[in-house]
Amino acid sequence: MRAPLSWIRDYVDLPEELTSEQLAAELTALGLKLEALEKPGEDIAGPLVVGRVLTMDPEPQKNGKTINWCTVDVGDANGTGEPQGIVCGAHNFAPGDLVVVVLPGAVLPGGFEISARKTYGHLSAGMICSSRELGLGDDHEGIIVLPADAGKPGDDVFELLHLRDDVIEFEINPDRAYALSLRGIARESALAFSIPFTDPAVRPVPAPDADGYPVVVDDPAGCPVFVTRTVTGFDPAAPTPSWMSRRLFLAGMRPISLAVDVTNYVMLELGQPIHGYDGDKLSGPIRVRRATEGERLRTLDGVDRTLSTEDLLITDDSGPIGLAGVMGGETTELSATTSHVVIEAAHFDATSVFRTQKRHKLPSEASKRFERGVDPELPPYAADRVAELLTTYGGGSVAPGATHVGTAPARPEIRIGYDLPARVTGMDIDAETTVAHLRAVGCRVETDGDGLTATPPSWRPDLNDPFDLVEEVARIVGYDQVPSILPTATSGRGLTREQRLRRRVGRALAGAGCVEVLSFPFVGEAAFDALGLPDDDVLRRTVRLANPLSSEEPAYTTTLLPGLFKAAARNIGRGAPGVALFETGTVAFPVDRGPAPIYGVDWRPTEDELAKLFDAIPEQPLHLAAVLAGERERSGWWGSGRDAGWADAIALVRRLAAELGVDLTVESAARMPWHPGRCARFSVAGQELGHAGELHPRVCQAFGLPPRTSAVEVDLDLLMRHAQDVVAGPEFSTYPVAKEDVALVVDGSVTAAEVEAALREGAGDLLESIRLFDVYTGDQVGPGHKSLAFALRFRAPDRTLTEQETTAARDAAVALAAERTGAVQRA
Structure with missing residues (x-):
């Protein structure tokens, strides 16, 4: 709602020195949100006066246009008292008319400077103005013709045309419809300064009769x-x-x-x-x-x-x-x-x-x-x-x-205790203040022993209960008067277990060089098609939204990957050499328990009714997803870099598991959108945790990602359920490490993780670390087989290991690997 300051002053006797900025600040404090403050006419400067047209000679031009060579009486405004010669292209005026004339030296809106210049064979000293040239409107077809009693030649026209009139624009909340009028804004202005308000609606009107239009x-x-x-x-x-x-x-x-x-x-x-x-x-x-x-x-x-x-x-x-x-x-x-x-x-x-x-x-x-x-x-x-x-x-x-x-509907009577405004706001508001402020906003108030009964005015349909009245009292007292009191923290409380674990997860991923992002959790069939999911994939079964933001994404997502892929592609497309992004958020899977019941809002649902509501809520597990694209290690003077690959994605999951103290089971898998030969499935206590690996080339192409982009998505709820609240730190020994390397030949279908697990278990407590450092396939191991080389490191906390102890631990590890995986040690 745009309100010219002069219009507001028609109904409220505001102080003359009051500026539009000051008025806007007071009204904002009362709850009318300031949108803009404009000062039309402020960019007009110089002589702008009333002129009387003395002569008007039409002169046809070669281009087909006819101009008028005019002499205009501008009084003494030009310093000489002589008529002013002006060329004008408009034709909607005649000799004797009063017009608006801007003289040389003036500046019109847009920084348009007026000067005397030769045009159409005449020296035109000024301009006869149209509405649009002065910023008064859109009419540019003809110039402004003033009323005959507008004044005498040479008089200033700024006041006459209301050229300088500040405009305050407010964003009106839906519950304050009365402020969509000058009547309402002026009433608020009077309220802000505690001065009288002249209601423009107060006027005598005839009684209804049968002679009116039927x-x-x-x-x-x-x-x-x-x-x-x-x-x-x-x-x-x-x-x-x-x-x-x-x-x-x-x-x-x-x-x-x-x-x-x-x-x-x-x-x-x-x-x-x-x-x-x-x-x-x-x-x-x-x-x-x-x-x-x-x-x-x-x-x-x-x-x-x-x-x-x-x-x-x-x-x-x-x-x-x-x-x-x-x-x-x-x-x-x-x-x-x-x-x-x-x-x-x-x-x-x-x-x-x-x-x-x-x-x-x-x-x-x-x-x-x-x-x-x-x-x-x-x-x-x-x-x-x-x-x-x-x-x-x-x-x-x-x-x-x-x-x-008809007749206007009656307004409800609202009962309110004297102490309610003080109890709700924390301010020291007494009964007298409450009554005075409610009457100030137009309520009819009747008081008694411990409270009052207020009837809201007809122009305030938003006042319907005691707390609406509390808001009216509070805003007049001033929201800035609400005391700032820091609540006393209850002892023994802090972050919940889930909050602590989520922070540990975030720190671990940030330490791995990942940046957290937030994506819209909405998805459509096009995203599932781009992920290459089969038609019967469980991820395609979504919860549809009743009022989606976009018809192309009408459902709540079942996977965080599409949003992450879009963010990664956007960053890569804008020149980032590589990205490592992660996101935590809920996904939703529908439940087949029927639609949610719809209850009224006038009573609290019973426990059974609440149970039915909760039964209809879709399952919403918390997921974690990450995407690694482009350079994982930067290149520079130290040498060439390295692009992210499937091993980096798997390492992220292992890092999270180590941070939370969770034992993972890792095995190869085939699951879109991952490459069938470069995808790992993770399990915790026999439950599927998620997948990580290199994306399928078609998926990379569909989302505009670099080739060999890798991704992770795991069930974070499941991971945190099995997390240890306190993870024991590493133990260090001052005794020397004993190194043993073994190379085991296994069938090509056996995974390195299976072999590593057997070696770790067989080696016992003396094993400090194990690392796969080489994979070989070729003539020396035979077709369908591969050689896996592991570096085993042994150390005791209290002594230097003997060669016999190290050899025994190594042999035990190899023996268990042979028993479980059929591994044969290479010489």
Whole structure:
């Protein structure tokens, strides 16, 4: 909502020295969020004066254009008192007219400097201005012709045209619909400074009688109040006064014609949407009813609309003539020949208006106000105000009679204890302050022994319970007065076990050079296709969202990999030589327990009802995923780098397991989106943990990733369930290490992990470390076999091992490996 400062001052006697910045700060403190602060006209400088056209000589040019060579009386503004010679291309004025003249030395909006210059064979000393050149509007077809009594030549026009008028723009929350009007913003301004407020809606209005335009309301729930007034003899050619056009423009609306501008002006002034009908085009009484199936209406935007039975319509004997509270119809719109105006000021149900404008995708200034809540007592006053402005500036007369159908709904009485504002806010608010502030916002308050009963004003439909009233009291006292008290921490509490473990996981991955990212947890079939998942894959069975952000990603994800891959591809595409990203987040798997029951909000569900709700919630395990792409080790003067590979992905999982003290089982697997020969499956206590390895080439291509990109995804919940809260640190010995290397020939189907596990178990407690350092396939081991070379390191904590002890441990390790895997030691 854009509010010119001068318009606010019409209803509140603000201090003269008060700036728009200061006013905006006070209103922001009251809850009206500042969106922007503009100072139109601030970039205009120099002589801008009233001029009287003395002569106007048209001169055709070779290019087909006709210019006017004018002499203009600008008084003493030019320093000589002589007429000013000016070339002008407009033709909508005549000798004797008063116009706006900018003289050499001035600056117009956009930094446009005015100087005397030779053009079309004349020395043009200045310019006769149009509205757009001064930033007053979009009209550039003709120059501004001032009223005959606008002043004398040479007079300054800044005040006359309201050129310098600060505009404060607020973002109005849905619960503060009253602030979508100057009436509401001025009321808040008066509240901020504790000064009187002049309500523009307070005016005498005629009592309803039978002489008004006939109205029938068939749906009083959708339209509780409907008021009409009639103006006859209106001059449709009458211009909109400049002050009104300027205010409309500053408020963000384009001036159109006097009749339309008046209805828009009153809507901005009071907050009550107004609609005007051409009375000569109406046929029979106005009727408010629901649409019937198949009815159609062409609205003012020229669109032919098919109506729903839920749409609330304005009709006459000819059929629909408007969507109630949203937009009027073409058949009865005000036109350039309208002299008989029927004014409609009505109150419509907020929910009905909201659903209609959503259904037809037709938001309007009227619907924006109705769907948030308009003062239901405003219609008679708003209709009378429109009639007054139409006859004042467009002639004609207000026809006798006023139609007033229905009554405004009563506001509820709210009971509140005196101490509630203090208990809720922590501020020292006494009963006297509570009563005074509630009355200041318009509530009717009755007090008794231990509390009060408040009836909210008609313009505040958002005040419905005691805590709404607490908020009103608190915002006037000032949110900055809420005391800052640090709560006392309860002893013996801290991070939960899961929080501690997740932090350990994050530190371990950060230590491995990975960066954490967050992705949207939404997915579509295209992502699953890019991952190469088969049609029956469990990951394709998703939880669909009722209102997705994108129709292309309508489901909650079952895997974190698509989001990670997109982030990695984006970084690689922007020049990163390599990325190592990880993400932790929940995924969702649907459960077959039927839809979740929907309960009311007016009672707490029972334990059985809560159980049914929880039963319908999908399973949401916490996953961890990582992607390694491009360079893992950077190249430089020290030598060439190394790209990330499948071994790096597996090493990440092993590092996490070591950090959490979890024993992993690793075996080869074939699982998309991983390369079938370079994928490892991890298990913990017989339960599948996840997979890691090199991605399938088709997956890399689908996501725009470098070849041989590797990835990890594991069930972090499962990993943390088996984690040790305290992991024993490494033990160190000062005694020398004994080194033994063994090379074992095994069948090609036997994995190195199986052989390593057998060697580790067989070697016993003296084994300090084991490392695979060579894999050989070739003629020396025979077809279908491979040689695995392991470096075994033995050490005792209390002595130097003898050769016999080391040999015995080595032989025991080889023997168990031979027994379990069929390994044969190479000489």
